[in-house]
Amino acid sequence: MTRELNVALIEQAVRDLYIEACIHASPDLRAAVRAAHARESKPVAQEVLGQILQNMDLATENGLPSCQDTGLCVVFLDLGQDLHLIGGDLNDAVNRGVARACLEGRLRASSLTPLTRQNTGNNTPAVLHLRIVPGDGAHLTVAPKGFGSENMSRLKMLNPSDGEEGVKDFIVETMRLAGGKPCPPVILGVGIGGTAESCALLAKRMLLRPLGQRAEDPRLARMEEELLERINALQIGPMGLGGDTTALAVHIAELPTHIAGLPAMVNMQCHASRHREMTL
Amino acid sequence: MIQLSLPASRGELAKLRAGDAVLLSGFLYTARDAAHKRLVGLLGEGKPLPFELRGAAIYYAGPSPAPEGLPIGSCGPTTSARMDAYAPALLRQGHNVMVGKGPRGAEVVEAMKETCSVYFAATGGAGALLAMRVKAAETICFEDLGTEAIRRLTVEAFPVIVAIDAEGNSLFSA
Ligand code: SF4
Numbered sequence: 169m170t171r172e173l174n175v176a177l178i179e180q181a182v183r184d185l186y187i188e189a190c191i192h193a194s195p196d197l198r199a200a201v202r203a204a205h206a207r208e209s210k211p212v213a214q215e216v217l218g219q220i221l222q223n224m225d226l227a228t229e230n231g232l233p234s235c236q237d238t239g240l241c242v243v244f245l246d247l248g249q250d251l252h253l254i255g256g257d258l259n260d261a262v263n264r265g266v267a268r269a270c271l272e273g274r275l276r277a278s279s280l281t282p283l284t285r286q287n288t289g290n291n292t293p294a295v296l297h298l299r300i301v302p303g304d305g306a307h308l309t310v311a312p313k314g315f316g317s318e319n320m321s322r323l324k325m326l327n328p329s330d331g332e333e334g335v336k337d338f339i340v341e342t343m344r345l346a347g348g349k350p351c352p353p354v355i356l357g358v359g360i361g362g363t364a365e366s367c368a369l370l371a372k373r374m375l376l377r378p379l380g381q382r383a384e385d386p387r388l389a390r391m392e393e394e395l396l397e398r399i400n401a402l403q404i405g406p407m408g409l410g411g412d413t414t415a416l417a418v419h420i421a422e423l424p425t426h427i428a429g430l431p432a433m434v435n436m437q438c439h440a441s442r443h444r445e446m447t448l
Numbered sequence: 449m450i451q452l453s454l455p456a457s458r459g460e461l462a463k464l465r466a467g468d469a470v471l472l473s474g475f476l477y478t479a480r481d482a483a484h485k486r487l488v489g490l491l492g493e494g495k496p497l498p499f500e501l502r503g504a505a506i507y508y509a510g511p512s513p514a515p516e517g518l519p520i521g522s523c524g525p526t527t528s529a530r531m532d533a534y535a536p537a538l539l540r541q542g543h544n545v546m547v548g549k550g551p552r553g554a555e556v557v558e559a560m561k562e563t564c565s566v567y568f569a570a571t572g573g574a575g576a577l578l579a580m581r582v583k584a585a586e587t588i589c590f591e592d593l594g595t596e597a598i599r600r601l602t603v604e605a606f607p608v609i610v611a612i613d614a615e616g617n618s619l620f621s622a
Binding site: 212215216219220222223226227230231232233234235236237238274275276277278287314316319347348349351403404406407408409410438439440 | 467511512513514515518521522523524526527529549550569571572573574575576577578579580594595607611619620621
């Protein structure tokens with residue numbers, strides 16, 4: 169049996185989720201920043217974390233984007249293989265959702281052609297990642313991504329002999345080089361293995377994992393904890409002004425890779441960690 | 449908390465120390481990459497600037513569009529390092545307060561010491577909180593740049609931290 173789904177519903181969902189994600193901080197993010205605020209020992213860092221918490225409330229109260237950089241709009245769509253899409257081109261529908269969110273939600277238009285720097289005026293096109301999955305559902309996640317943090321992301325094709333230590337050093341080095349630029353406290357999405365592009369996408373997907381949840385594999389979970397400690401020991405602090413809170417979490421996942429390779433990718437996420445999901 | 453009115457005098461700026469939490473009130477001019485490029489271009493051609501640079505406080509920010517009933521949309525700072533190529537020339541023309549986020553290059557710090565200027569950090573990502581402290585906003589030039597146009601903001605109790613003081617002391621490590 170196939171189920172029909174009109175792409176107009178996807179358009180509307182993209183619009184709504186994009187606006188919501190920009191305005192309302194998720195409960196896991198609030199809890200993580202609150203906990204960091206309570207733990208923080210440096211006054212300047214405490215002040216900044218306090219402002220970040222206050223900002224979340226004011227954004228919600230006033231219906232304003234919590235950060236003015238409402239990002240490029242990254243959309244993850246898992247489509248059931250028994251689903252039949254009707255009502256027109258799926259890509260157009262997703263882009264219409266983004267354009268409407270930008271206009272109707274008063275989001276900032278930041279999308280432009282890379283070399284001529286011509287702004288598209290409405291944040292289109294979306295960055296759309298599609299997956300075909302079993303069933304007849306459609307699962308949509310909208311994750312606007314600001315570029316202060318995206319710019320601090322790094323991919324490295326390591327040597328297999330570099331091993332786990334080499335990967336860990338690369339991750340800590342990425343944070344050290346980023347310093348205050350990606351609006352710490354940050355979340356590091358890490359992909360290890362695969363090819364260059366599958367590794368990068370895995371790292372991005374790791375940013376969708378709820379805060380407070382560890383990797384299922386105990387080996388990776390231990391690595392996440394160790395890295396979080398090493399990164400916070402750098403004392404970069406909120407906004408790079410010094411302090412105990414540089415990262416809220418490190419989320420790691422692996423993919424099988426080639427006998428000759430060891431790719432690792434860090435996708436840097438600022439404290440404006442925004443993603444909203446819905447099943448259609 | 450220390451209160452500072454803008455424009456600020458050199459004497460007042462000289463008293464501030466890295467790490468001080470300060471509330472700014474008065475005028476802030478928004479300008480980011482494209483506007484800086486134009487300002488420095490005008491200076492190079494010896495043409496007049498669209499606003500008085502002497503004593504001006506520049507805020508590195510490109511706000512989201514204003515919703516109905518508010519003077520401005522979300523308006524947190526952008527990464528200051530991208531303005532490092534332009535800032536020394538503007539500081540030498542009398543601009544003395546910069547507000548942004550993240551570390552600055554050595555040449556900017558040198559120019560700050562030479563001109564007794566201060567670099568404040570606002571909290572990146574706190575765009576809604578900072579918008580609430582903006583009482584009025586007026587686009588004064590480069591309207592074609594959209595979010596990057598230069599706006600004059602009237603702010604009240606706008607929260608910042610002295611990130612680099614006029615003696616070059618900095619909160620940023622390396
Ligand atoms: S890095 Fe994140 S928090 Fe900082 S300005 Fe960009 S989107 Fe906002």
